[in-house]
Amino acid sequence: MNWSVAFEPLLSWPLLTAILIPVALLALAGLWFRQRGSLLRLAALVALAAALFNPVFLNEEREPLKSVVAVIVDRSQSQDIGDRTEETNQALAGLQERLARFRQFDVRVIEAGKASAADDRTETRLFGALEGAFRDVPPSRIAGAVMITDGQVHDVPAKTARSAPLHALITGNADEIDRRIRFENAPRFGIVGKPMDMTYRVIANGGESGMVDVRVSVNGQQISVERAQIGQEMPLQVTIPTAGRNIVELAIDPVPGEITSANNRAIALLDGIRENLRVLLVSGEPHAGERTWRNLLKSDASVDLVHFTILRPPEKQDGTPINELSLIAFPTRELFVEKINDFDLIIFDRYQHRDVLPILYYDYIAEYVEKGGALLIAAGPEYAGDASIARTPLMSALPALPTGDVVEEGFYPRLTETGKRHPVTRGLEGSDFEPPHWSRWFRMIGVEQPEGEVVMKGPDDRPLLLLNRKGEGRVGMFLSDQGWLWARGFEGGGPHVALYRRIAHWLMKEPELEEERLTADGRGMVLDVRRQTMSDNPGPAQVITPSGKALSVPLTQAEPGLFLGSVETSEIGLYQIGNGDLSALAHIGPVNAPEFSDTVSTESILRPAAEATGGSVRRLVGAGGLSLPSIVPMRGTADAAGRDWIGLRTTNDSVLKSVSRLPTFGGFFGLAILLLALGSMWYREGR
Template sequence: MNPIVTTGVTYQDWQLVLLSSWSTARWVVALAAALAALLLSWWGCRRQRRALRLLLVGLRALAVGAVLFVVLQPALQLRSVTRVPNHVAVLLDSSASMALREGPRTPARRERAAALFARSRPRLAAWRREHLVDAFTFHSELSAAGPLDQPQRAEGPATRLGVALEQLHRRYAAGALAGVLVVSDGIDNGVIGRGPLSAEVRRLVRALGAPIHTAWIGGLPVRDLAVGAVHADDFAFVRNVVKVEVELIATGVAPGPLTVTLARGRRVVASRTLLLQPHVERYATTFELVPPRVGKFVYTVSVPLQPGEALASNNERSFLLQVIRDRVRVLQVCGRPSWDERFLRHWLKRDPNVDLISFFILRTPASLSLAPTSELSLIPFPTDELFDRELGSFDLVILQDFNFAPYGIGAYLPQLRRYVEQGGALAMVGGALSFSSGGYAGTPVGAILPVRLLPASTDERELLDEDDFQLRPTPRGLDHPILRLGRDHDETQALLARLPPLAGANRLGAAWPDATVLATHPKLRLADGQPMPVLAVRAVGRGRTLALATDSLWHWAFLGLGEPGDDPVAYDQFWRNAIRWLIKDPALQQLRVLVQRDRLPLGAEAQWLVRAYALDYGPARGLELEYGVTRLSATLPPVPLLRRRAHTNDQGELQLGFRAPQAGAYRLWARAVIGGRRSYARELLLVEAASLEGRELQARDGVLRELSQRSGGQFLGAVSTLPALPWRPSQVLHVNWRHDVELWNSPYTLVLVVLLLGLEWTARRRFGHF
């Protein structure tokens, strides 16, 4: 509107107002009375001609309107106003992809964005004269920007333009935005993605109520090969197939074969070959692996680095796999039927957590048979299946009163030793066909047992002792989990003392230096006068072995006292403890490393705990231990990062923190001496680059185009300077001065009211209406 000048003041705006101070109730009564007056006038002249009726009702309406005009007290309000500038929001992408250089001599995208604003300083100044220009950077969230003509830090872990627009919508009141300018490479890895815009995003664009102009920082080709994603379960069962799905993104890479490898640590587990094709960016492949043992492992999917790649860190991706047991798989091989074999086999079959494969020999190759072999119902001993192809599938192998020689197993004994060294468990139970009596002296199996075996030249009558005896635990045996049959040492000793005696034992040599003797014979002595071991254990490589030099432990189950408190009975508890120790049940570890989270984004601090238990499994207070951190790699040797000593607190714990310097896998470890035995524990930590930016590097403009199109903005493309852009005008006014011109307060108004009332009264009298 043209400005109005009055009383020396210029007014830029005007509006009609009502100055009456009547309440709402009074206005309702007044309007009802006016309406009633009109209706009565219409009813009174309903029998008149139409023209006369319209004249009389019209005069009544003008009279009533004139009265209401005076009562309402209308006025013309003149205002001197200033239009409040609205906001232009500039959103500059600061995600990690903006730091990318498409070529060795090409400026980074963030530098090209800064150059765009530097060349557009006059345009920005023109916008500031009419609007408030607010500068923001965005990646996974919105934040204030520094000078736009200077390169911004581009370290954001993700590009979430939808989140930035949502935060912008919450930041400004309705109508406060003149428009939005988005400067980005267009790689969105949030809700918008590759587009098209979802219904939710379209509603957000409409709610902003302002045009969204977009400038694209892209257009240059990128060469990159990335492991986009790896999909695998967090948990798997040992020796069961695990499927690993891999997504690859190839941008600007020459067509041809590509090898994708899956490695556990530094060992390649599997590989796949893909054929890269022209104009195809996304590929998928699947690996199937069978975890060989229980534990937590780091697996890495990788692709080879291509010449001229823009980013090398996205060529591999690691994941953690926790391998657990479905059931404990046990192989029991017995040389002949016996009470000891029967009781152990039935106990294993009763345990729902045990998957038992049991073989016992009923007929040897030397057995006399009057029928041909084809007519016998007994199956041949499956030597090759058990000790070659399927050996690694067992958690525990029990050789019970079994001599290997008659069955051609001697050639498989080195494999049995390797099985133990690689993490398996072996228990040898006594009998007339076991230990030295079974010919194990000088064999690979004899070398991994906890005790030395008497030489094969020993008289067979000196290899067995048939006298009854009471098992005598050693001090270290009372502390060991296997002989924890009671609540404490005294209860365990009392229980062992009242159990039935054992009938006979295999004669053994001394224990190996790295073995632990848990129980001895009360009468039999070694050459040096020490008691002969009857029960001993040993750690061999990553596995464990147990030697029990008697075949009469079944007495404990058959003749067990079963007195109050003996629940479970000694036989059950012994074998349950023995199996748990042999397979390294984590619940029996006296030193443990625990992490609050085994997967962390880069930059977060890992909280981890070392917990130590004494021999009685109470807190190991004030225990000196050593702890450290080692960085693991799929291609390089482990790198120690930290190694220190400390003491546990009154709870037997040590609280620690660690912040990884870079993404990757780390081993958190601790070692200590508890009760004279060395204990070691470790946990794996996977630190992942929090950024999603490395998955896809090629700039794209589709999302920016659609945002501009749906909001009424302009897509500028890869411009060198910012052009003039249409912004929404401000709708907010600030009133500086106000002047009311009362339209009703005039003699002419009063004359008009009286004239209309008189005219209406005269007309009614003239035509006979009162």
């Protein structure tokens, strides 16, 4: 019970003042002049004032509130090292058992570090979880917090309020050793085929020094082994092999007794950028579709185009004086001998052999293809004639030889079964209908014994578009010169831009257009696998997680030639994906996250924050095994920790349940006292 006195005046304060002050002055004057009965009059005045002020005795029934204790449990990935998870579970169970003995504590257990988003798992943010646990609790009711962690916390505030003690129980051992590697400087972009400078550092705790071997891999292929001085920043030069995403990986061997090898690898994600592709376009005599290839290639910002049209072959004699001709001589030797290897693609657009190129130069072009070059033949009627380039030494590089037939009839270009799966023609707009939703063509060249892949066909299933690999290079053959009808919008036109661009980029070995390709990427904590293939069923993808666990991811067909799969992951780091003879790498979460930069358990990070609140930091595991401190409820702001105990503050806050009122001058009792006081005054005056 809580007794108190409250006043509930019967009149307003101004009116009380107006009544009582004059009467009090008269009573005091009587006392001053020692008049008879002045003490009784003063007593009567006091009784009257007490009655008007109406004092009331209050009896409050209150229920004490509990102090809130936050137990923050670190469930980050570094807690999976060694026996830390088991130590954490045992410590949590022991704390809950000891705190349950004290009815004045409200215990809130918060597990941090198990967020579903990858970005939220890259750091151990225990103080953010602590703030969330106390968000609805007034400061006066906060008893304190206990953190169960390995000490690697990344959101420790610069200043900590002393309102409640913070205690940290550290998992792991004091003598842990670890060696790790990290990139110090890694650009995000680089030119394909050009060396790029990077730096890295190998770090070891416990005073280890000396040299260590560092394995350098690019996109899963080891390219070198470097020697690095532990603790020093070391230079590294890497050549980016392909356009798009490239993964550079550094790896070092673990040492005996090392707590984890998860940070013995470091990666950098580099976007490879191609220098402008150089294309040589050689057109025969002018024709209706001559500018189609030119306009397309000129509109591509990544292409440097060199275009020549043979307007005046050597045998043409019309009597025009040479000094009056303004034509540019075709620099055959410069293009096809001296600088042929500078070109990524050579296109012959309705070109025929008319002694413009010496016969030997066709051998150079065939050799260029064998050594990795790209050649495209956009054939017209000339390819079927006597001056066909198929009658030159170039024939060894061509995927098909002409029969001499020229088919001239209206037809719809159609995709073959192979073409429906091939990345060059797969999903072309309008190809899913019969007839296709694009315009007809009216001429194509007949060929025999085609090599490579026929991805488009004409009437009577004759080959229309051939794609072939020759040695290390590639050759494409378009057996019609009617593609310009699509560009001009005849009968609604067709997807000439997409088709022509894909052909050119496939010939120049664009990775995205490879028939057999395996790629993977991270989407939050989901691993997405993409498989391009010409087969009917590539089978499941095999995945190895950063910790070495093996997973099997089924792949389902999204469209012909394209299979997709995905899997929920729980680990941040580098994943290895394999399917058949192909392999790929993918990284889940931010690269080289702080969670893995240092995994040795430590007391030093949390100690300043804990000591600023009067709390403590101590290891759970000692010489005698797991040891939990005792819990001591306490009041005040003194230090809340001892050798084998931790203190938690209790609150004085309570909730009012009910109030009992007892008026002092209420009822007949109060009236009797007042009348007695007044009557005694009159009695005295009457004597």
